[in-house]
Amino acid sequence: MLKKVTHLLRCKISRSSPLVAGAIVMLSGVMSCAAANQQQTSTAPSSPIRQLDRVKQRGQLICGTSGKVPGFSFVDPQGQYSGLDVDICRAVAVAVLNDSNKVEFRQLGATQRFTSIQTGSIDVISQMVTVTISRQAAVGVAFGPIVLYDGQGIMVKQRSGITDLASLSGKSICVQTGSTTELNLADQFRKRNIPYQPVVFESRDATFTAYEQGRCDAVTTDRSGLVAQRSKLANPTEHVIFADVLSKEPLAPGVKGGDHQWHSILTWTVNALIQAEEYGITSQNVDQIAASSQDPDVRRFLGVEGNIGDGLGLSHDFARRVIKQVGNYAEIYDRNLGADSPLQIERGPNQLWTKGGLLYSPPFR
Amino acid sequence: MSLDPPPLCRSPRWTQKLFDTPLNSLLSVVFLMAIVPGITAVLIWATTQAQWSVLAANVKLFLVGRYPVEWLWRLRIAVALLALVGGMAWGSVQRPQQPWQPLRNRSFLIGVAVAVGIAVMPMVLVAKLSLMLPILLVLLGDGLGRNLPLLRWLPLLGVVSGASLLWLIRGGLGLQQVATANWGGLLLTLFTAAVSLVLSFPLGVLLAFGRQSSLPVLRLTSTIYIEVLRGLPLIGVLFMALVMLPLLLPPDWTRPDPLIAATLGLAMTAAAYLAEVVRGGLQAIPRGQLEAARALGLHPVLTIALVLLPQALRLVLPALAGEAITLFKTTTLLSVFGFMELLGISSSVLANPDFIGRHAEVYLFIGAIYWAFCYLISRVSQSLENRLLDSR
CATH class of the missing domain: 1.10.3720.10 (MetI-like)
Incomplete structure (x- = not known):
């Protein structure tokens, strides 16, 4: 039987040229591609399943995160994800599923993070993404509120005598390749017409090791990263970080564009963290305040009266549950980046607007 | 006329090899001068500056990642199974020894030495046992493989143990599933x-x-x-x-x-x-x-x-x-x-x-792991070669 078929095949094919066979293979490939595309266009509008329902049905939030940035996202010795980016995901999980552990974290490489959100294989991306116009417009990420205002900074050794950007003229600067960091550095120095010598490395570790060993006069990355790495140098006090900021790096979580309700859930969950700090509500005192407060704003915010969560498809006390389980913004910041962490990064612009910072939550009403 | 066998030449001592001619002596001295400072620098770093606590604290992460702690026993069984079957496969492709003489067998002695070494190391009892048990199982499997006619059953054994390994790691069929994101x-x-x-x-x-x-x-x-x-x-x-x-x-x-x-x-x-x-x-x-x-x-x-x-x-x-x-x-x-x-x-x-900042310690450690497994693959292949040359 088999012999017959192969014989038949041989006869058929040997008469036509191998080129024809190749063409058939390619043609069928193209056709199946076209069919797939057609399917894509025809099914896209007719899928009104909301992301919220999908997450509730799954019983788990899938959150994309880097897993490789100190203070923002890493794996602790117990195997738990930890960091500021991670806590944002946990807050969303509490708002939707009422359990900060119902999150599956997916580590994403820089190339995958946007395609993962486009294809819907993750629900939320919380991965130190800088908000930019092209990411919002072309990639189609709908960003939530900014959770950290960072900026690119420069660190030098104190005894080098370098005090500002101008005195870096002709000096060498260690920088990580392939990042916006490298581009910002070039832009800023070109703008100021300062000549410099970039020394480029593949990883953050290599960049800072080279700086420590004196291969370059200065090192540049986001200020939060500079502070974190400085705390691990042999003598942290011997290094100074310039007040000059080379770029704006507003970091925000995001969701796939097009699902208004899901974007609102992310937005108002993050806003609730900031608003809670403004009200002075923490994970410790949230129950007590809910029971005793007479302030109508606070009572509405905590869901004691009114129905603020209903419009989002959440319960009216979602803010209270989030604060109870994850804490307010100050608690999250302090344990991951600030006073209670090994990094000891000042709040800087990440203070409430009432204290001269940039954090400002629209009203909950 | 009878042909005399060529005289057996004893391999020269290493000192003779390194210093037999003036040129060789010079080369040896130069290379030693280049190598010794490097090695001492690494040793000084490893004993005084390196902070190895990063490895001890995260040993579970390095071995199994975020695999849930409550299902670790499944992986222990999987390792034991792998060790036993691996030992059997190794043993059955070795030259059959008549009778079985474990004390003349180098890999057996190395295995015993490593197991004894682990036994005297300052470690938690559980860690000791989970390291020693697989080695002992490899030795047991090796003994079984040498003495039982297992060779023709190896493919079946491989398929069955492969399927059970997958089942133990992944779950399903009565075991709780562990998502691949946690491996x-x-x-x-x-x-x-x-x-x-x-x-x-x-x-x-x-x-x-x-x-x-x-x-x-x-x-x-x-x-x-x-x-x-x-x-x-x-x-x-x-x-x-x-x-x-x-x-x-x-x-x-x-x-x-x-x-x-x-x-x-x-x-x-x-x-x-x-x-x-x-x-x-x-x-x-x-x-x-x-x-x-x-x-x-x-x-x-x-x-x-x-x-x-x-x-x-x-x-x-x-x-x-x-x-x-x-x-x-x-x-x-x-x-x-x-x-x-x-x-x-x-x-x-x-x-x-x-x-x-502990990257040197961590990368050295995982480098050693990669080396150990690559060396194992190379040893197994050499042993197979020897066996196949014999059977030709």
């Missing part, structure tokens, strides 16, 4: 390397025969496959499988599990390389072998299975081991795509604010 560390490295090797092998052999086939379609397809996949950089193949494929599939299709996509990508690329290695072996077989098989009226499939393939594989065994080692180390590329295999989990550990 990590050495577990994930070994899993992807082993599975892609097992998948790529039959595909590679088929492609090798396909490329030599007299059927033009088969030959053309095999050639195109091999040349395309060998020509693409592996990171490009992985990029297609992990980033582009989810974009191109129709939106209502379920996306393949990233681990499956990545393993298939690795296997498909490895198959293209294996195919060329196997083809080299096939072409080295004298044409008379094939003609003799035909003359005897042996069925073509049996000709391949009994005459061509065994000889071809025996010829290219060292190259196959090389491919296996390459594949094992290539799995580090997965860390670029967010997999937490050994290299990926290392960067997650290094991002812990408590362990920033």
Whole structure:
């Protein structure tokens, strides 16, 4: 039987040229591609399943995160994800599923993070993404509120005598390749017409090791990263970080564009963290305040009266549950980046607007 | 006239080798002067400056990643099974010894020495036991393999134990499932390397025969496959499988599990390389072998299975081991795509604010792990070679 078929095949094919066979293979490939595309266009509008329902049905939030940035996202010795980016995901999980552990974290490489959100294989991306116009417009990420205002900074050794950007003229600067960091550095120095010598490395570790060993006069990355790495140098006090900021790096979580309700859930969950700090509500005192407060704003915010969560498809006390389980913004910041962490990064612009910072939550009403 | 056997030459002592002529002495001194400071610097660093606590604190992450603690016992059983079956396989391909003399057996003695070494090391009892048990099981399996006629049952044993390993690690069928996103560390490295090797092998052999086939379609397809996949950089193949494929599939299709996509990508690329290695072996077989098989009226499939393939594989065994080692180390590329295999989990550990700057210790450690497994592959292949040379 088999012999017959192969014989038949041989006869058929040997008469036509191998080129024809190749063409058939390619043609069928193209056709199946076209069919797939057609399917894509025809099914896209007719899928009104909301992301919220999908997450509730799954019983788990899938959150994309880097897993490789100190203070923002890493794996602790117990195997738990930890960091500021991670806590944002946990807050969303509490708002939707009422359990900060119902999150599956997916580590994403820089190339995958946007395609993962486009294809819907993750629900939320919380991965130190800088908000930019092209990411919002072309990639189609709908960003939530900014959770950290960072900026690119420069660190030098104190005894080098370098005090500002101008005195870096002709000096060498260690920088990580392939990042916006490298581009910002070039832009800023070109703008100021300062000549410099970039020394480029593949990883953050290599960049800072080279700086420590004196291969370059200065090192540049986001200020939060500079502070974190400085705390691990042999003598942290011997290094100074310039007040000059080379770029704006507003970091925000995001969701796939097009699902208004899901974007609102992310937005108002993050806003609730900031608003809670403004009200002075923490994970410790949230129950007590809910029971005793007479302030109508606070009572509405905590869901004691009114129905603020209903419009989002959440319960009216979602803010209270989030604060109870994850804490307010100050608690999250302090344990991951600030006073209670090994990094000891000042709040800087990440203070409430009432204290001269940039954090400002629209009203909950 | 009788021929005298050549005089047995004793290999000279190492001092004689290094310092036998003035030039050699000079070279030895120069190289020693270059090597010794390097080694002492590393030793001084390792004993005074390095902070090895990063390894002790994260040892579970390095071994199994975020695998749930409550299911670790499944992995312990899996390791024990692997050790026993591995020992049996090793033992049954060794030269049969009559009678079995464990005390004359070098690998047995090394195993016992390592087990004793672990027993006296200052460690938690559980850690000691979980390290010693697999070694003892390897030795037990080795003994069984040498004394029982297991060789012909090895394929069946391999399939059964492979399936049970997968079941223990992944769950299902009565066990709680563990999502592949939680697999990590050495577990994930070994899993992807082993599975892609097992998948790529039959595909590679088929492609090798396909490329030599007299059927033009088969030959053309095999050639195109091999040349395309060998020509693409592996990171490009992985990029297609992990980033582009989810974009191109129709939106209502379920996306393949990233681990499956990545393993298939690795296997498909490895198959293209294996195919060329196997083809080299096939072409080295004298044409008379094939003609003799035909003359005897042996069925073509049996000709391949009994005459061509065994000889071809025996010829290219060292190259196959090389491919296996390459594949094992290539799995580090997965860390670029967010997999937490050994290299990926290392960067997650290094991002812990408590362990920033400990990269030298961590990378040295995982480097040692990679070396140990590659050396194991190389030893196994050498032992197989010896055995196959004997049986010829």
